[in-house]
Amino acid sequence: MNKTTFVRLMAVFKKELVDHTRDRRSLMLALIYPMLGPLLVGGALFLAGKTLQGDFRDQYIYVPVVGIDYVPELKAYMEEQNVRFVPAPTSREDQELGVREGFLPVVMLVPKSAQGQDRFDVEFITNTGRVDNLRVTLRLGTILGRYNHKKADEIAHAAGLQKGYTNVITLTRTNVAQDANIAVFFYTMMPPLMIFMIFLGGVHIAIDTTVGERERGSLEPLLLAPVERWVLLLAKTGAAFVFTAVSALVNVVAFRLFMDWATLSTDKLTGPPDWNVFVYAFVIAIPLMVIAVTLQMSVAVITRSMKEAQIYLGLLPLIPALPGMVMVFTPVDPTSISAAVPILGQMLILNQLVLGQTIDTVQLVSATISTLVSAVLIFLLAAKWFRREKMFVLG
Amino acid sequence: MIVMDNLIKYFDAVHALDGLSLTAKDGQVTGLIGPNGAGKTTAFRIVYGLLMADQGRALVDEVDVAENRMLAQRQLGVMPDVRGLYPRLTAREHIRYFGQLHGSNGQDLEADIEDLVHRLGMTEFADRRAKGFSRGQELKVALGRAMVHRPKNLILDEPTNGLDVMSSRAVRELIGEMKAEGHCILISSHIMSEVSALCDHLVIVANGRKVAEGSPDELRDMVGVKDLEDVFVNILAIHEPQVSGTQP
Numbered sequence: 187m188n189k190t191t192f193v194r195l196m197a198v199f200k201k202e203l204v205d206h207t208r209d210r211r212s213l214m215l216a217l218i219y220p221m222l223g224p225l226l227v228g229g230a231l232f233l234a235g236k237t238l239q240g241d242f243r244d245q246y247i248y249v250p251v252v253g254i255d256y257v258p259e260l261k262a263y264m265e266e267q268n269v270r271f272v273p274a275p276t277s278r279e280d281q282e283l284g285v286r287e288g289f290l291p292v293v294m295l296v297p298k299s300a301q302g303q304d305r306f307d308v309e310f311i312t313n314t315g316r317v318d319n320l321r322v323t324l325r326l327g328t329i330l331g332r333y334n335h336k337k338a339d340e341i342a343h344a345a346g347l348q349k350g351y352t353n354v355i356t357l358t359r360t361n362v363a364q365d366a367n368i369a370v371f372f373y374t375m376m377p378p379l380m381i382f383m384i385f386l387g388g389v390h391i392a393i394d395t396t397v398g399e400r401e402r403g404s405l406e407p408l409l410l411a412p413v414e415r416w417v418l419l420l421a422k423t424g425a426a427f428v429f430t431a432v433s434a435l436v437n438v439v440a441f442r443l444f445m446d447w448a449t450l451s452t453d454k455l456t457g458p459p460d461w462n463v464f465v466y467a468f469v470i471a472i473p474l475m476v477i478a479v480t481l482q483m484s485v486a487v488i489t490r491s492m493k494e495a496q497i498y499l500g501l502l503p504l505i506p507a508l509p510g511m512v513m514v515f516t517p518v519d520p521t522s523i524s525a526a527v528p529i530l531g532q533m534l535i536l537n538q539l540v541l542g543q544t545i546d547t548v549q550l551v552s553a554t555i556s557t558l559v560s561a562v563l564i565f566l567l568a569a570k571w572f573r574r575e576k577m578f579v580l581g
Numbered sequence: 582m583i584v585m586d587n588l589i590k591y592f593d594a595v596h597a598l599d600g601l602s603l604t605a606k607d608g609q610v611t612g613l614i615g616p617n618g619a620g621k622t623t624a625f626r627i628v629y630g631l632l633m634a635d636q637g638r639a640l641v642d643e644v645d646v647a648e649n650r651m652l653a654q655r656q657l658g659v660m661p662d663v664r665g666l667y668p669r670l671t672a673r674e675h676i677r678y679f680g681q682l683h684g685s686n687g688q689d690l691e692a693d694i695e696d697l698v699h700r701l702g703m704t705e706f707a708d709r710r711a712k713g714f715s716r717g718q719e720l721k722v723a724l725g726r727a728m729v730h731r732p733k734n735l736i737l738d739e740p741t742n743g744l745d746v747m748s749s750r751a752v753r754e755l756i757g758e759m760k761a762e763g764h765c766i767l768i769s770s771h772i773m774s775e776v777s778a779l780c781d782h783l784v785i786v787a788n789g790r791k792v793a794e795g796s797p798d799e800l801r802d803m804v805g806v807k808d809l810e811d812v813f814v815n816i817l818a819i820h821e822p823q824v825s826g827t828q829p
Contacts, residue, residue, distance in 0.1 A: 190684060197681035201670070208669040208710075403663030407726060410629050410659045411682035412651035575632050 187417075194413045195421045202395055202425030212390045216429045219386065220437035221444075223379035228444025231372040235448065235455040247322055250274035250284075253296035257306060260296075260333060267329045285313045291322040304337070369445075369455045370541065376441050376467070377536035378510025380434065381529075384471060385478045385503035387433025388426035392482035393495045395422040400577065401492055416569040419483065423565065426479040434471060438464045459540060467536055470550070473557035474506075474532045480561045484568035487577070506533065513537055525549035528560040582607050582765050583628055583734055587637035590623055590789075597623045599789035600637070605767040605782070607733070610760050612780035613769045614813065620789040621769045622662065625736055628767075629659050641734055655683065658732035662739045662769075664723040668712035672703055675711065676725040683730035690729075697725040702751060717748035724755070734765040741775055753779060773810040785816055792820040 187195070206212040251271045254261045261271070274293045275281050284290035293311040300306030308330065312323040338352035350356070396419075399405035408418065445458035482499055489495040506529045513533070518524070520534035525546070531553025538545055571577070583605040590598040598620045605611035613621050626632040628639045630650035639646045641653040666675060676697060680690045698707045701721045706714065711722065720740070727735065740756065741749040756779055760766055770776050776783065777797050785793040785800075793800060793816045797809055804812045 193686070194682055194684070197678065201667075201674075201678050204674070205667055205669050399665075402667075403661070403665030404667055405665070406631065406661050406663065407659070407665050407679070407723070408682075409631055410654055410657070410661075411679060412654040412684075413682055414651075 191414065191417055194411075195417050195424075198413070198418055198421035199424045202391065202422055203428060206391050206394070206425065206429065209390070209394075212394070212429060215390050216387055216433040217436055220383045220433045221440040223383060224376075224437065224440035224444040227372055227375050227379065227441070228448040231369060231445060231455070232448035232451060234368055234372070235452045246270050247291075247325060248272050249292060249294050249322070249326065250281075250290050251294040251296070252276065252281075253298060253300065254294070256296050256298060256301040260308075263333050263336070264329055267332075269326070269329065281311050285311050285319070288313070288316055288319070291319050292326065294326065304341075369449060369458075373445065373458060373540050374513070374537060375511075376540055377533055378507045378513070380437055380441070380467065380471060380536070381474060381510055381533060382503045382507040383437045384430060384434050384474050385482075385506060387437075387475075388428075388430035388479050389482055389499045389502075391422070391426040391429050392479060392486045393492055393499065395425065396483065396486040396572075397489050397495045398492050405577075415573045419487075419569050419572045420565070423479050423483050423568075426482060427475060430475045430479055431472075434468060434475060438468045459542065463539055463542075467539055470532060470535055470539065470554075473554050473561065474529060477528060477557050477561040477564065480564040480568060484564050484571065487568050487571045506530075509533060510537070519543075520546070520549050520553075522549065522552070526552040526556045528557040532557060582640075582642060583611075583736070583767050584640040585624055585628065585637070586640065588624060588627055588634045588639065589636035590620075590627065590632065590634050597789055598627075598634070598637075601786060601789060601791055602637075603784045603791060603794065605734075605765050607765045608760060608763045609781040610756060610766045610768060610779050612776045612783045613767060613786060614771075614776060614783060615786035616817065619786045621786060622738065623789075624786075625659075625661075625738060625767075625769070629657055629736060630654055655730070656732055657734050657736065658727035658730065659736045660720075660723045660727045660738060660740065662742065664719045666711040666714065666719055666722055669710055671708050671710050672714075672718070672722045672725070673698065673707045675722050676729050679726040680729040685730060693729055693731070694725075697728060701725050701755070716743040717745060720744060720748070720752065724752070732764075735759065735767070737766065737768045739770055740768055741770070741772065749775070773808075773813065777809045785813060787817055787820055790820075792816055 246268050248270050249264075250273065252274050254271050265271075271294075274290065274295075275284060281290070281293040281295075285293055295309040295311065297307060300308075310323060310326065313319045314323065335353065339349055342351040343349060396405075399408065409415070442458055442461060442464045449455040449457045481502060485498050485502065486495045489498060509530060510533050518534060518537075520531065520538065524534060525531040526549075531549070535545055535550055535553055585601055585603050588598045588601045590596075601620060601624055603611070603613070613624065615621055623632065627634050628641065628646060630646045630653060633647060639653075642656045644653045644656065646653040670678070673694060676694045677690065680686070680693060685693065698704055701724055703718075703721050703725065706718055711719070714722070720743075724737075724740075727737075737756070741752050744752065753775065756766060756768070760781075768776075768779065770779075780797060782796055783794060783800060784791055793803070795803065797812075800812050800816070801807060801809065804815045806812055806815065
């Protein structure tokens with residue numbers, strides 16, 4: 187590229203930047219929208235922390251119960267463990283309905299046949315689809331488990347056996363996850379949401395500077411300037427990239443700040459990864475930003491109207507973000523092949539980064555190269571389409 | 582000088598240009614007139630390098646547009662019918678942008694912009710954003726944008742379309758000044774009084790073909806009527822009876 191071409195490229199690039207920093211929609215997409223995902227995740231993390239985390243053993247739980255007076259020893263034991271009993275509805279139908287609808291956290295049922303017995307049945311009516319219900323059920327299960335062990339020890343001791351005789355296995359859990367709690371689950375949501383935002387951040391500029399120009403009638407005067415078409419498209423792509431990068435930066439910073447805020451409310455939730463993880467995430471995502479804007483440009487160039495472009499480009503972020511959302515629930519480690527798949531490679535590596543796993547340099551390089559090469563090919567295709575007469579005849 | 586030499590252009594089954602030829606000389610205003618769909622805009626678009634002719638060639642100062650589009654574009658200033666301004670840029674920014682695209686910059690460019698702002702009467706709104714501009718203001722910006730690189734040749738598509746009397750007169754005066762400076766000016770217009778007042782040479786096209794050409798007086802003599810609008814209608818009636826009722 188010679189100096190004249192570069193000067194003209196910069197003129198278009200600067201014009202698009204100035205034009206769109208004056209545009210409320212472009213600014214909203216770049217500065218406000220990227221905060222919504224982190225705000226949602228941070229809010230959910232905050233609520234989850236309040237609900238699931240913390241030392242609830244010091245707090246009373248109120249358990250609707252039927253027949254607890256048939257087993258006074260269990261009742262006393264559970265009350266020692268900060269369980270308080272309240273009367274449950276008497277009919278089975280009302281009990282199930284209450285739990286299903288969320289009016290009751292759980293219902294504990296002790297049959298009359300338990301009266302005076304060493305061994306008896308206890309039933310919980312529970313709804314594990316609700317987090318608050320799950321919490322109470324798990325805690326009651328733990329308390330009853332301890333009671334079982336205590337009684338088994340007493341029986342074994344009475345029979346002349348050593349303490350713990352009935353415990354065949356004594357289980358100890360050591361959790362090696364970096365952040366051994368629910369917060370990690372939320373942190374893994376960052377990569378797909380970040381990718382979603384990357385594919386959205388510059389979309390308005392991609393549309394406005396191509397098919398938008400054509401609809402407005404400003405493309406024709408622009409193409410009368412003695413500038414190669416690919417130079418025009420490259421400058422516009424560059425402007426879209428800047429807005430995408432700004433939105434990604436806002437997104438990453440917002441994730442860190444909102445996650446920090448969400449975990450500050452309790453000392454039982456592990457805080458988010460360090461700032462440097464977020465810096466790496468941004469850097470690793472740069473090829474994604476490049477391919478995102480080239481894809482947006484290529485789609486915007488071939489569409490016939492802004493409306494059509496908005497429909498296609500509105501759906502575009504879902505394609506790369508969906509695998510990421512799946513990975514939140516079923517984590518996948520990159521292989522040398524999957525890391526070299528454009529977009530997917532970055533997604534897998536970002537996931538590893540957030541989980542605190544070691545990143546393979548070769549995989550990182552292959553992911554970067556494959557995504558950047560794909561972006562260049564897509565841009566060349568878009569530039570070819572941008573030269574077509576149809577581009578102007580339609581206008 | 583602008584030359585169209587036997588231009589033929591198809592859009593799928595539509596025969597947009599059917600061997601159109603004309604020459605627009607320096608120091609003259611040449612008018613390309615014809616009914617809607619006659620091929621005027623297509624011919625202009627081929628001259629300024631937006632479309633490729635299927636046959637024939639377009640020359641701007643002897644530069645073949647198909648062979649060296651960018652060199653031809655440097656010699657051309659174009660004001661399309663659709664002005665196409667950027668609503669968030671000021672009038673001055675528009676002119677500066679197109680000046681930069683044509684390779685101007687620095688003090689020279691700023692001086693040219695200032696000159697155009699005064700010459701086109703844009704002082705009041707030069708630093709206002711284009712959103713909400715009147716049609717007259719839009720036209721002045723589009724003219725400034727077309728002239729910022731001091732082109733020798735100008736193509737003006739409907740230069741006074743939608744303008745009030747005063748603005749139309751100002752534009753006509755400006756075109757007259759540029760003609761006096763030796764520019765080659767090719768215009769398209771539906772306003773016969775304007776064509777009559779401005780043009781030294783007229784080319785009437787219908788269905789992509791040239792059906793008559795000459796000075797306004799030559800065309801009047803040829804048809805035998807005084808009113809140029811009647812000349813236009815009569816010529817079309819002879820060559821394209823089905824479009825003779827169409828507005829010029």
